[in-house]
Amino acid sequence: MKRFLICVALILAASSFTHASEEKYQFEDPAKRELFLELTQELRCPMCQNQNIADSDAMIANDLRRKVYQLLKQGKSREEVVVYMKSRYGDFVSYKPPVTPATLWLWLLPVIFVLGAVVFIVQSRKKAAVKADPEALAKAEVLLEKD
Amino acid sequence: MKKVLIFLLPLGFFVLVALFLFQGLFSDPRARDSSLVNKPLPDFNLPDLMQPQVEYTPEVFKGQVSLLNVWGVWCITCAIELPYLTELSDNGVRIVGLYYDQDTDPDFGTKTVGTIQQEVNAKLGQLGNPYAFNIFDTYRDYSLDLGVTGAPETFLIDKKGVIRMHHIGDVNPRVWKNKIGPVYQRLMSE
Numbered sequence: 235m236k237r238f239l240i241c242v243a244l245i246l247a248a249s250s251f252t253h254a255s256e257e258k259y260q261f262e263d264p265a266k267r268e269l270f271l272e273l274t275q276e277l278r279c280p281m282c283q284n285q286n287i288a289d290s291d292a293m294i295a296n297d298l299r300r301k302v303y304q305l306l307k308q309g310k311s312r313e314e315v316v317v318y319m320k321s322r323y324g325d326f327v328s329y330k331p332p333v334t335p336a337t338l339w340l341w342l343l344p345v346i347f348v349l350g351a352v353v354f355i356v357q358s359r360k361k362a363a364v365k366a367d368p369e370a371l372a373k374a375e376v377l378l379e380k381d
Numbered sequence: 382m383k384k385v386l387i388f389l390l391p392l393g394f395f396v397l398v399a400l401f402l403f404q405g406l407f408s409d410p411r412a413r414d415s416s417l418v419n420k421p422l423p424d425f426n427l428p429d430l431m432q433p434q435v436e437y438t439p440e441v442f443k444g445q446v447s448l449l450n451v452w453g454v455w456c457i458t459c460a461i462e463l464p465y466l467t468e469l470s471d472n473g474v475r476i477v478g479l480y481y482d483q484d485t486d487p488d489f490g491t492k493t494v495g496t497i498q499q500e501v502n503a504k505l506g507q508l509g510n511p512y513a514f515n516i517f518d519t520y521r522d523y524s525l526d527l528g529v530t531g532a533p534e535t536f537l538i539d540k541k542g543v544i545r546m547h548h549i550g551d552v553n554p555r556v557w558k559n560k561i562g563p564v565y566q567r568l569m570s571e
Binding site for chain 1: 415416417483521525526527528529530531
């Protein structure tokens with residue numbers, strides 16, 4: 235029981251901590267606050283690879299959050315903030331990759347795969363149908379003759 | 382014919398996937414093309430770390446090939462590269478420091494410039510001072526403009542003040558010999 239209580243206390247402490255860090259940046263406009271949360275979800279921490287900047291505790295993520303806050307405070311739009319980051323950290327910094335000759339395959343490959351699979355299925359169906367026909371006909375013939 | 386194909390297709394597919402994954406074993410996930418290479422240094426107006434009344438602009442890079450080394454006393458890898466950088470600067474390479482402090486929030490930072498100067502002097506006295514001078518990136522804005530992800534990082538800047546190389550990680554004899562040195566020599570003769 236005692237352990238359980240300690241666990242609960244720890245969880246509560248942890249959750250209040252995250253809440254506090256979330257609210258470090260204050261916005262008067264709720265829309266801007268929403269945009270800030272969205273952007274920090276979408277921007278990737280350049281140091282830690284697989285975390286967004288909202289999630290990461292790295293110094294650079296801290297600095298980027300601060301920068302996003304400053305830029306939004308200056309009235310910059312969503313696109314302007316993303317362009318600002320990309321011009322410094324490259325396309326890497328956004329979790330939404332742009333369509334380029336190299337990344338085009340991310341969209342093309344699944345489509346090609348599905349189309350290929352459809353063609354394959356249709357063709358094998360056709361063959362099966364053709365194959366089955368003579369046998370079925372013969373059987374039908376036999377049945378008819380019996381009658 | 383069809384049987385051969387049924388055998389070859391998965392094999393070919395497997396070989397392709399294996400090759401793709403194999404080269405992934407040797408690729409460095411942190412290596413990226415910096416979006417600033419071959420662009421002039423972004424504009425700045427920052428104080429000297431030791432004499433805050435002195436202000437620098439990108440003009441200080443004109444006319445000489447320089448290394449711009451981003452560092453801090455709190456950074457362990459920086460301490461490891463300091464002796465080698467000192468060796469390089471003894472051999473005539475101009476190295477300029479871009480210093481930034483680790484205080485996670487400069488807006489509420491409590492460290493005074495004096496404390497930082499003391500720390501820097503102690504560190505450089507201990508490991509060698511390769512720097513012609515140190516630019517103090519007070520609010521860490523400028524390292525953000527340079528696309529710095531963490532210290533140490535080194536930029537090779539040509540005589541016109543254009544960034545020609547961005548190296549992430551420490552500078553050691555191997556990196557100098559294979560990566561930075563050859564370009565440095567070429568820039569010197571430009």
